[in-house]
Amino acid sequence: MKYLVYLSFTLIAFSSWGQEEGSNNSLLSKAKDYYQEEKFILAEKTFQEALASSPESYEAQLGLADSKHKQEKYVDAIDAYDKAEKIKEDDPELYFNRGAAKIFITEYKSAIKDFNRSDELQADNAELHYYRGFCYGELERYNAAINEYNRCIELDADFGAAYYNRGAAIAELGNFEASL
16 A cells, blocks of 8 residues: 555656646747747746746757847846856856857956867867957957957958958058058
8 A cells, every 4th residue: 555655646746747847848849939029028028937847958058148148137147157157167168158248348358268268178279369340359369369360360361350350450550551
């Protein structure tokens, strides 16, 4: 008899866990759809619902952070990226996106640290070199900026903004002819 009671409780527990898991997957799917449709407010709310039922969901936490980022809630986005990092520390996308958010609140040194970490995890991202170059330029470290823009252009010769910013950094060093 005890065995049957134990078995019943076990089956009920697995059944409710399976429903919860399915519900969370459904919320994540819906939130991702909202995000793809650029309905960032709805995406944010739906990712929050997913987190309420599964607080350790990295996908939901990263999605929440990205949704806040797209709404230009940069400080809130950075806080959400920080929470995502506590769940998973090896995603280059997290560090890249958090670094990009930090640019908007002029935390250039901290952004560079995030870009460095992203680069360690996944090298050869042209956009990362562009943004890191931008940060160096804002910090008036023009030679470092030029090196980053050069790397960006090596990876993506069609990255027009990198050429423009490289020219601006060269001009800041006083070499106006070369900047052209």
